[in-house]
Amino acid sequence: MQIAIMTDELSSDLETALEIGMDWGIRHFELRGIGSERVGALSPFSTHHMYQTIEQTGATIAALSPGIFKIPLVDPNVPEGFQVLRWQDTEEFYFRKNAIQKLEDHLNVLLPESLAIAKRLGVKTVVIFGVNRPDGVSSDDCPEFVIDLLREAAKKAGEAGITLALENEHICFADSAEHTARIIEKIDHPNLRINWDPANAYYAGEDPYPFGYQFVKDYVAHVHFKDAVTDPNGHCRYVVEGSIRWEQQLEQLQKDGYKGFVTIETHCRPKIASARQTLERIRKVLG
Numbered sequence: 481m482q483i484a485i486m487t488d489e490l491s492s493d494l495e496t497a498l499e500i501g502m503d504w505g506i507r508h509f510e511l512r513g514i515g516s517e518r519v520g521a522l523s524p525f526s527t528h529h530m531y532q533t534i535e536q537t538g539a540t541i542a543a544l545s546p547g548i549f550k551i552p553l554v555d556p557n558v559p560e561g562f563q564v565l566r567w568q569d570t571e572e573f574y575f576r577k578n579a580i581q582k583l584e585d586h587l588n589v590l591l592p593e594s595l596a597i598a599k600r601l602g603v604k605t606v607v608i609f610g611v612n613r614p615d616g617v618s619s620d621d622c623p624e625f626v627i628d629l630l631r632e633a634a635k636k637a638g639e640a641g642i643t644l645a646l647e648n649e650h651i652c653f654a655d656s657a658e659h660t661a662r663i664i665e666k667i668d669h670p671n672l673r674i675n676w677d678p679a680n681a682y683y684a685g686e687d688p689y690p691f692g693y694q695f696v697k698d699y700v701a702h703v704h705f706k707d708a709v710t711d712p713n714g715h716c717r718y719v720v721e722g723s724i725r726w727e728q729q730l731e732q733l734q735k736d737g738y739k740g741f742v743t744i745e746t747h748c749r750p751k752i753a754s755a756r757q758t759l760e761r762i763r764k765v766l767g
Contacts, residue, residue, distance in 0.1 A: 481730070481741075482542070482613075482740070483506060484543070484741040484743040485497075485508075485510070486512055486515075486744065486745045487496075487501070488513035489746055490536035491751070492514070494534075501539075504756065508542040509539050509540070509544045510542050510544070511543075512545040514526060514530055517544070519544050519546050520546030520547070520548070521593070525679060531600070533602065542604045543645070545595055545607040545647075546593075546606065546607075547609070548590055548591055548609065550608070550652070551586065552579055552685050553612060553613065553614055554575070591608075591713075594606050595642050595702060598640070603642075604641075604643055605643050605645050605741075606646045608645070609654065613652060618652065619656070620659070622659070622662075631672075635669070636651065642671065643672075646660060646674055646683070647704070648677055649677070654758050655681075656685070661696050662682040674702075675703070676704070676767060678693075679704075679708040679718065682707060687723060688729070689724065689726075689729040689732070690728070697732075701740060702740055702741060703738075703742045705726065705745050706745050706747050707722035707724045707726065709723050710723070718747040722759075725766075726762075730742070730766065742762060742766075
């Protein structure tokens with residue numbers, strides 16, 4: 481098992497993030513945000529500068545997180561209704577058209593671009609998401625359209641020799657460990673695995689370890705490390721040390737033979753201090 485860190489959890493400036501991480505003895509990094517852009521959708525100059533910076537520092541890129549499919553669902557198979565007022569019909573038409581186009585763009589533009597970046601950087605894992613659930617829709621009711629979308633993405637990744645790691649995220653159909661594993665099993669493609677994020681499972685109302693982990697343990701290709709607590713008002717928030725049984729989770733991953741990356745992703749401020757404390761916490765277990 482190897483430690484990595486999300487560069488934008490240290491600094492939005494890639495060079496600064498790599499310098500800080502390498503000063504701490506980290507050699508593996510995950511790319512998500514660079515400046516005000518996200519990997520996979522960078523400007524030509526930002527893409528050139530990214531390659532140049534990584535090459536000059538000698539850093540290894542553990543994974544990419546371009547935000548693929550972390551967008552609202554509009555099922556193209558659902559027939560449109562008609563409102564009494566024409567302007568309402570017009571708004572609905574363009575909302576649906578733009579949302580469907582965005583999903584198609586993620587599949588046919590953002591995904592291929594991300595796979596191309598991964599291949600150039602020698603990255604084997606690209607993190608994706610299970611499409612944002614509409615309000616009031618249960619994650620138990622994942623539409624076939626989403627399954628088909630993820631299956632097609634897995635096929636494209638397979639052709640490129642890259643593994644897609646479906647991250648469990650509380651706003652998506654793949655929210656809890658149980659729901660995420662169910663999607664993986666339904667698609668049944670070797671290039672679609674799981675990016676296990678226990679804190680996201682906690683946000684989804686699931687006990688991530690040991691309960692949630694039992695569903696995902698055979699599919700884990702990548703891990704995100706952050707922690708969370710629930711305040712007295714019942715609201716979840718991210719913290720450096722919270723309710724996740726991370727020490728036991730890391731030990732179990734080791735026992736189960738997991739040899740991939742654990743990426744520090746604190747979502748906390750101050751960024752650098754939080755990341756450093758998290759790194760020390762992980763090193764106490766992994767050495």
